[in-house]
Amino acid sequence: MRRYLSLTLSFIFAFILWSGNLAFAAEKEVTQENVNAASFTAKPGDIFYMNKSSNTYFVGHVAIAISSTTLVEIIGPGDHPHTTSIQDFYNRRGNSAVKVYRYSDSSKAAKAATWAKNYQINYSDAEYGFDSLLNYETGKMYCSKLVYCAYYYGADVRLNTSYASIGGATLKISTPSDITSSSGMSLVYTLN
Structure with missing residues (x-):
């Protein structure tokens, strides 16, 4: 008993x-301490940010999730807008951390993702380059401009911008840090 x-x-x-x-x-x-890469699920509109490294030039690199497994990005000179798997994005990071930012309104984020997907399909021949931030039809695109335009045209969201002198002209631009520091964006995941 x-x-x-x-x-x-x-x-x-x-x-x-x-x-x-x-x-x-x-x-x-x-938090990053209790979530591993295998358990993280991306949502459409999530912004994947890779900090400065040899393969992201000087200011880092951003891409936008269009599904739980796929991103749209343009990397640098000679590249065109294309899709890539999130795993490939992680694999390219070298010693850089990958941070994922999520917009507070999931409906607007999904609309931005749809715009990015359609842009990649309709403008797959666009070349990497700099020109007016809001002119996506010229054939000139860079990584954070793609994300900026996706939120601007697809979701009516104004992300942060900067100004830079390029080719003797002062242009309104959007950098990866402008994107990630914008109102409504929150860090949801980090892979070191």
């Missing part, structure tokens, strides 16, 4: 500890 009582009390105690851990896990904030 004692053995049965001891076993029953042990079971009850273990159950209380286990159920307490479940409640704690449900309340725990999702």
Whole structure:
């Protein structure tokens, strides 16, 4: 009888500890420390940011998720807008961290993703280059301009911008850090 009582009390105690851990896990904030790459799921409109490295030139690189597995991006001179898998984006990062930012309005983010997908299909021959930020039909595109235009035209969202002197002209541009520091964007995942 004692053995049965001891076993029953042990079971009850273990159950209380286990159920307490479940409640704690449900309340725990999702951070880079408790989420791994395999468990992270991208949403349409998420912005993938790679910080400065040898393959992202001087200011970093951004791409926009169009699904849970696919991004639209343009990398640099000689490149054109194309789709790539999120895994390939991670694999190219070298020593750079990859950070994922999410816009607060998922409906608008999804609209931006749709615009980016359609842009990639209709303007797949666009060349990497700089010109007016809002003129996407000229055939000149760069990574953060693609993301900026996706949110501007696809979702009516104004992300942050900067000014730069390019070829003797001062142009309104959007850099990767402009995109990620914009109102409504929040860091949701980091892969170091």
